[in-house]
Amino acid sequence: MARSKPDLSALEERIGHAFKDKALLRWALTHVSAATQRPDSYERLEFLGDRVLGLAVAHMIYESFPGDSEGELSRRLAALVRKETCAEVSESWGVGPHMRLGEGEAQTGGRKKRAILGDVCEAIIGAVFLDGGALAAEAVVRAAFGPKMHDVGRSLRDAKTALQEWAQARRLAPPRYRVVTRSGPDHAPSFELAVEIEGFDSAIGAGSSKRAAEQAAAAAFMAREGVQE
Template identity: 75%
Template sequence: MTRSRDEGLADLEARIGHAFADPALLGRALTHVSASPARRDSYERLEFLGDRVLGLAVAHMLYDAFPNESEGELSRRLAALVRKETCAEVAEVWGVGAAMRLGEGEAQTGGRGKRALLGDICEAIIGAAFLDGGAAAAEHIVRKAFSDRMAASGQDLRDAKTALQEWAQARGLATPRYRLVARSGPDHAPFFEVVVEVQGFAAAPGSGASKRVAEQAAAAAFLAREDAAKGKGDT
């Protein structure tokens, strides 16, 4: 991989939370089979690995975060966090769509926005990080990306904005307000930073490749923070 291509992935690495010693691993994780002369050079094998690494890292995270929950409760949270839809949301927050390497046909049919493909790429990146930096590097990425989603992981699978609105209404508070604080990146690959404000509470930040994704991330961050605060107060 050339130096210029490394620099082109620097922003993505920053959002993921890992600077690759071997950038070719990240490049392979972003490569769809339609853009790979040899199938083994696509993301598919890394996805296989990353799926297993993700499961172990999330299980460890949940074991630490919920010491009083049963195996069944932890299993339900695990299933919600490692499902393909959640991985796709993480990929959107990372903004991987613009960096994906697709064949012309896949690109023309909207491959950069396909939820199943985004979920696969998320797992492939985790697998690539495992090979590049070991289990600790992969777990760091998983904790950074998935911790905000833990609060809602044992609930039904409502979106975080809906969950936060219901949380506020149940306490007699005004509807949460989302405020855009920054927009960066080129037009074809924008990156948004927002905060969500709830009456009487500190704002919570979120970011992503669209305002919708950033707002969802902010809502999830708010719920995770308040859930953690409640847990400390109960001890």
């Protein structure tokens, strides 16, 4: 007996877009480990969604912060589109149970990996763009990322610098960063890095570059430990 496809209507409701072509959403949820060939995974949609997300967020913050300089807008943009924020959005949408993963990836906790969750968020945005156009995609981005605009505005300072200064003030050794995982194609890699400070548990951050993942890890450490910037 053929296995029925999971009902995606509840997920669509949380995303805020009813897909005319449900195959696009299923494609956005398919990790390379579950694809019969690489183009069948979400990687191409992720590539598109990353660009759509960047434009939509840039438009949103340009309108919302008319007094900000170009540098301030750039920092807001970077904070909102980083993989860690995208992973939070995926979690709020509840994508985990709907993701299609290979057996090995599923057994090693793939549904909770920040890098994969961040990728899926971008892939879904790309799928919405193809299904409903730019306005539909921007509406989804505004609904998901808009509430986070003012939160990241409180943390625009370089997280790595802030964490290093915090460690130095307490006579601790400088933070150390190490790569946990690297995934994705060469044109759109994803990194998970850990930041380690002696005497504390490490914190993990994800990003599309090592630098972005380091910033995310530093920010995650400070948020967990209640470090004030």
